[in-house]
Amino acid sequence: MTETGLTxxxxxxxxxxxxxxxxxxxxxxxxxxxxxxxxxxxxxxLINKNGIDPNNIMNDISNILMTVASLxxxxxxxxxxxxxxxxxxxxxxxxxxxxxxxxxxxxxxxxLARFGRNVKHVYPVLIVREGDxxxxxxxxxxxxxxxxxxxxxxxxxxxxxxxxxxEFWTDDNQTDSTVEYYATNRELVKPNxxxxxxxxxxxxxxxxxxxxxxxxxxxxxxAKDHTVDEILDSExxxxxxxxxxxxxxPQSREQMIVRKMRNNIVKKIxxxxxxxxxxxxxxxxxxESLKQARRDVTESANxxxxxxxxxxPEAAPESEAPVIEKAKETTDGEIFETPxxxxxxxxxxxxxxxxxxxxxxxxxxxxx
Numbered sequence: 001m002t003e004t005g006l007t008x009x010x011x012x013x014x015x016x017x018x019x020x021x022x023x024x025x026x027x028x029x030x031x032x033x034x035x036x037x038x039x040x041x042x043x044x045x046l047i048n049k050n051g052i053d054p055n056n057i058m059n060d061i062s063n064i065l066m067t068v069a070s071l072x073x074x075x076x077x078x079x080x081x082x083x084x085x086x087x088x089x090x091x092x093x094x095x096x097x098x099x100x101x102x103x104x105x106x107x108x109x110x111x112l113a114r115f116g117r118n119v120k121h122v123y124p125v126l127i128v129r130e131g132d133x134x135x136x137x138x139x140x141x142x143x144x145x146x147x148x149x150x151x152x153x154x155x156x157x158x159x160x161x162x163x164x165x166x167e168f169w170t171d172d173n174q175t176d177s178t179v180e181y182y183a184t185n186r187e188l189v190k191p192n193x194x195x196x197x198x199x200x201x202x203x204x205x206x207x208x209x210x211x212x213x214x215x216x217x218x219x220x221x222x223a224k225d226h227t228v229d230e231i232l233d234s235e236x237x238x239x240x241x242x243x244x245x246x247x248x249x250p251q252s253r254e255q256m257i258v259r260k261m262r263n264n265i266v267k268k269i270x271x272x273x274x275x276x277x278x279x280x281x282x283x284x285x286x287x288e289s290l291k292q293a294r295r296d297v298t299e300s301a302n303x304x305x306x307x308x309x310x311x312x313p314e315a316a317p318e319s320e321a322p323v324i325e326k327a328k329e330t331t332d333g334e335i336f337e338t339p340x341x342x343x344x345x346x347x348x349x350x351x352x353x354x355x356x357x358x359x360x361x362x363x364x365x366x367x368x
Contacts, residue, residue, distance in 0.1 A: 005044065006040070006041060006044050009040055009043075009044045009054070010037060010040050013036070013040060013062060013065050014033070014036060014037070014040075016062055017036055017062070017065045017066055017069050020062075020066055021069060021070070024275060024277040025275070026070070026275060026277065028069065031072060032069045032072055035068050035069060035073060035074050035075070036065050036068055036069050038074055038075040038076040039064065039068040039073075039075045039082070039084075039101070040065065041075070042084050043061060043064065043084055043099055046084050046085075046099055047099060050086050050097055052086070052098070052099065056096060056098075057098045057099060060098050060099060060100075061099065063284070064099065064100075064101045066277075066281060067101065067281040067285055068082065068101070070275070070277050071107075071111055071278065071281055071285070072110070072114060073103065073107050073110065073111075074110075077106065077107075077110075079104070079105075080104045080106060080107070081103070081104055081106050081107030081110050082101055082102065082104060082107050083101070083102050083104055084100070084101055085099070085100050085102065086098070086099060086100075087099075087100050102285075103263075103285055104259065105125070105258065105259055105263065108263055108266040108267075109122050109262075109266070111266070111271070111282070112166070112266050112269060115271040115272060115273055115282075116166070116270070116272075117269075117270040117271060117272045118168045118170075119166060119168060119169075119269075120167040120169050120174070120177045121166070122164070122167075123165040123167070125163065125164055125262065126149050126161075126162065126163035126164075126165070127159055127162060127258065128149055128160050128161035128162070128163065129151070129154065129155070129157040129158060129159050129160060130152075130154070130157040130158045131152030131153060131154050132149060132150060132152040132157075132160075133149065133152070134147070134148065134149050134150075134160075134161060135147060135148035135149075136161070136163075136183060137163075137181040137183065144180065144181065147163055147181055147183070149163070158186070158229075158254065159186060159254060159257065159258050159261070160186050161183060161184070161185050161186070162185075162258065162261040162262055162265065163181060163182070163183045164181065164183070164262075164265050164266070165179055165180075165181055166179065166181075166269070168180060182265045182268070182269070183265075184261050184264055184265050186227075186228060186257060187227060187228060188261070189228055189257050189260045189261055190223060190227075190228050190231070192260045192264070193228055193231060193232070193243075193247065194219065194220070194223055194231075196241070196243070196244070197219055197237070197242070197243060198216060198219065200241055200242040200244075201216065201241070215240045215241075218236075218240055219237065219240055222234065222237060228257065232248050232253060233248075263286075267286060
């Protein structure tokens with residue numbers, strides 16, 4: 001990775017992001033600059049590694065950096081708060097690649113700690129695995145017992161439960177607080193998986209409605225009597241639902257399931273955002289229907305020339321929604337509503353083919 005290439009990349013997008021934030025009455029802080037620069041670095045590496053022309057995805061990059069800045073998510077945080085991935089998109093009769101960002105579990109924790117309504121402190125999440133000793137929290141009237149957890153001998157066992165312990169202020173003067181517990185289990189990810197599968201068949205619903213209806217019925221019938229893992233292990237379900245590698249492959253399945261479990265909890269907790277842009281950024285990242293709408297716009301939104309923007313960064317127009325037609329299949333479907341819902345919530349569109357890239361993974365340089 002050449003310094004001049006990354007510097008050029010930053011010189012294009014940093015002023016663009018700063019100007020857009022200013023237009024929404026947000027003065028860019030040093031930490032927001034750090035977040036933008038770290039995200040730029042990882043995207044630059046990913047773009048080079050995959051031979052992507054930044055001229056073709058200017059708007060996508062700008063939107064990602066705006067989200068990173070407004071939500072203050074750090075690509076260099078440990079554990080990771082965000083990750084980046086490529087996605088194949090259909091443009092006309094051909095295919096091209098773009099870059100997408102997703103929020104990891106710790107990124108949602110950071111958002112919750114920063115924007116959660118009356119949140120005083122977010123304690124480390126409990127990841128309960130098969131073989132662990134776990135006693136869930138119980139309610140006795142208005143009182144709540146503490147959960148009990150003791151790790152077992154296998155740190156790589158399947159995750160069965162996720163528990164958040166969150167301390168909330170109970171008065172306006174912020175003098176008293178109480179801890180509440182939010183828990184979920186592995187099987188509650190099933191609606192996420194089913195929505196991912198059904199959403200993958202959206203294009204077929206238009207081209208072959210009868211085949212689409214038969215597949216949907218088969219998926220729902222199978223899911224009633226089978227677990228999440230049994231669905232993922234079924235070759236029939238993999239084929240019918242076009243299940244993406246991030247869901248079904250052993251090296252990524254557990255990470256995906258844990259991410260969904262954590263996201264399902266955090267998404268339900270009320271948040272107070274101080275600015276409309278921050279609300280928009282959060283919704284655009286976690287609400288699948290909004291993300292899909294962006295992908296269904298026309299191709300012209302990404303047509304800002306990279307070299308021209310370098311020469312005149314101050315004249316860069318405010319970003320519009322990314323312009324991408326529907327693609328094939330997704331690696332990551334951040335979905336929280338039931339499969340019957342017309343819209344689906346969270347991470348990736350279930351109609352695009354993606355290849356996940358951790359934010360921390362370095363990439364070989366490919367000249368622009």
